[in-house]
Amino acid sequence: xNKIFAVAGVVIRELYRRKDFYVLFxxxxxxxxxxxxxxxxxxxxxxRFIKEICLMLIWIFSLVIAxxxxxxxxxxxxxxxxxxxxxxxPITRWQVMLGKFIGCWLAxxxxxxxxxxxxxxxxxxxxxxxxxxxxxxxFWLHWQMLxxxxxxxxxxxxxxxxxxxxxxxxxxSIGILSMGGFLHKLAEHMTEPSASIVTAIYFIIxxxxxxxxxxxxxxxxPLVPWLDAFAATGYGLAYMCFFLLAACLxxxxxxxx
Amino acid sequence: MRKALLSxxxxxxxxxxxxAWLQPRYETRSSREETPGNPLAGMLGDGRKMxxxxxxxxxxxxxxxxxxxxxxxxxxxxxxxxxxxSHPSEGSGEEETGFMGKPxxxxxxxxxxxxxxxxxxxxxxxxxxxxxxxxxxxxxxxxRVQTYVVxxxxxxxxxxxxxxxxxxxxEGLRSTPHSPDLLYALGQIYLEDRKDYPHAKNLFLAxxxxxxxxxxxxxxxxxxxxxxxxxxLLEQILGGLAEDEEAAGNLNQSLQYLEQLKTNxxxxxxxxxxxxxxxxxxxxxxxxxxx
Numbered sequence: 001x002n003k004i005f006a007v008a009g010v011v012i013r014e015l016y017r018r019k020d021f022y023v024l025f026x027x028x029x030x031x032x033x034x035x036x037x038x039x040x041x042x043x044x045x046x047x048r049f050i051k052e053i054c055l056m057l058i059w060i061f062s063l064v065i066a067x068x069x070x071x072x073x074x075x076x077x078x079x080x081x082x083x084x085x086x087x088x089x090p091i092t093r094w095q096v097m098l099g100k101f102i103g104c105w106l107a108x109x110x111x112x113x114x115x116x117x118x119x120x121x122x123x124x125x126x127x128x129x130x131x132x133x134x135x136x137x138x139f140w141l142h143w144q145m146l147x148x149x150x151x152x153x154x155x156x157x158x159x160x161x162x163x164x165x166x167x168x169x170x171x172x173s174i175g176i177l178s179m180g181g182f183l184h185k186l187a188e189h190m191t192e193p194s195a196s197i198v199t200a201i202y203f204i205i206x207x208x209x210x211x212x213x214x215x216x217x218x219x220x221x222p223l224v225p226w227l228d229a230f231a232a233t234g235y236g237l238a239y240m241c242f243f244l245l246a247a248c249l250x251x252x253x254x255x256x257x
Numbered sequence: 258m259r260k261a262l263l264s265x266x267x268x269x270x271x272x273x274x275x276x277a278w279l280q281p282r283y284e285t286r287s288s289r290e291e292t293p294g295n296p297l298a299g300m301l302g303d304g305r306k307m308x309x310x311x312x313x314x315x316x317x318x319x320x321x322x323x324x325x326x327x328x329x330x331x332x333x334x335x336x337x338x339x340x341x342x343s344h345p346s347e348g349s350g351e352e353e354t355g356f357m358g359k360p361x362x363x364x365x366x367x368x369x370x371x372x373x374x375x376x377x378x379x380x381x382x383x384x385x386x387x388x389x390x391x392x393x394x395x396x397x398x399x400x401r402v403q404t405y406v407v408x409x410x411x412x413x414x415x416x417x418x419x420x421x422x423x424x425x426x427x428e429g430l431r432s433t434p435h436s437p438d439l440l441y442a443l444g445q446i447y448l449e450d451r452k453d454y455p456h457a458k459n460l461f462l463a464x465x466x467x468x469x470x471x472x473x474x475x476x477x478x479x480x481x482x483x484x485x486x487x488x489x490l491l492e493q494i495l496g497g498l499a500e501d502e503e504a505a506g507n508l509n510q511s512l513q514y515l516e517q518l519k520t521n522x523x524x525x526x527x528x529x530x531x532x533x534x535x536x537x538x539x540x541x542x543x544x545x546x547x548x
Binding site for chain 1: 319322323327329330361362364365367368370371372373382385386388389390392412416418421425
């Protein structure tokens with residue numbers, strides 16, 4: 001386990017050494033700040049609009065951080081040939097993969113936490129309340145979603161070229177987030193065999209949209225029952241394990257030179 | 258070296274000449290734009306009306322606190338010819354199926370825990386949350402009169418901001434100066450909020466004149482139901498004029514407008530009742546004067 005956490009530690013250190021997160025965070029602060037300064041009909045209590053913009057930026061940028069961080073792990077190790085001294089140590093390939101995953105996931109979690117703290121401050125400055133429970137649920141589920149994306153990206157990074165991997169994962173993630181929940185409705189109006197294929201895709205894909213609590217947070221809906229949040233966490237972990245296992249299997253047989 | 262320097266000077270001169278040639282053309286083009294000085298509108302070009310529509314719908318989404326059918330739900334619902342989409346019965350705490358229908362599978366059922374699944378409307382001052390989308394929509398499509406009228410309604414009726422409503426309506430009038438809807442809405446502010454009856458009367462009369470100019474040439478019925486004459490607006494304008502004259506104490510003038518309204522009204526009996534009441538009032542007033 002120590003070996004896995006050692007690899008993960010390197011990944012986390014890499015995140016705060018690189019400038020990606022800082023740039024994206026500053027961009028979020030700037031855009032949200034501009035929205036905050038906008039005056040609509042001399043009403044300074046309008047908040048949902050700002051929450052919407054801020055959360056949208058957090059979702060986009062967190063996805064960018066997760067995909068780009070995870071996508072470069074294995075390819076950069078191979079490119080710089082540091083993978084060889086790493087694997088020469090008493091560490092197996094699946095431990096490297098698991099370490100990379102935990103590192104990326106934790107790094108995304110830290111970045112996400114900072115984003116959500118900023119979001120909470122922005123929201124509280126206008127609403128004068130801080131629904132900690134709801135924001136924690138939103139953060140937690142968002143983090144589970146990023147875990148699935150990170151696992152998918154790691155699988156892609158051992159099967160595809162880095163550029164293709166990033167593109168494919170972005171297309172898949174955004175596609176699932178925007179249309180994943182409606183595929184079964186589309187299938188209803190299709191003819192065979194398209195209907196069966198779309199229905200099968202609907203049941204196979206990880207439903208990332210299940211982790212999206214944005215609408216509930218923006219419009220001040222009450223907390224999601226904790227049991228449902230727990231079930232969603234289980235659902236997310238199952239997909240993470242699946243993709244991670246697949247990544248380990250591919251990586252185990254992968255020629256590194 | 259000398260050649261390079263001369264080439265640079267030549268290039269600078271060419272750049273300056275092209276810029277001097279382009280500048281007046283750019284100025285003419287930007288002054289012809291519907292929303293000059295709006296960077297967002299400039300960036301979106303003709304697509305801004307589509308974005309304006311989207312923002313207008315977004316305001317409605319906010320009014321329903323996020324409980325709103327997606328394009329897929331709308332398509333599905335249209336196919337099923339389900340009647341009441343956007344206004345099923347008001348939420349009462351129980352989970353409603355509404356436009357969503359019954360869950361089709363466990364993913365659908367489980368997913369409903371993470372999205373708004375109950376029909377509610379914004380209450381009281383929270384309606385302010387819709388306003389940014391309305392303003393952005395109006396900025397992108399200033400010719401869309403409905404945006405101004407609806408926004409002014411919320412500003413006045415729910416938020417008590419008649420000054421802001423007036424400013425916004427005047428902004429709309431700058432883009433569509435002959436809109437009877439905008440003039441009528443503005444007249445209402447002067448009648449109901451300011452109690453400035455002469456000013457309100459002028460605005461209602463201007464609205465009436467514009468109605469005859471804009472609406473009268475339109476047909477009373479069309480096959481698709483689009484582009485028909487807005488007779489309801491005429492009723493509202495005449496009703497506003499009658500109310501204004503009554504408030505100003507010109508009862509006979511008010512009676513004349515009500516008579517005019519009766520010929521155009523969708524509910525002539527109701528207008529007749531108003532006429533009878535006003536006539537009784539006039540008689541009572543005359544009796545007092547005689548005594």
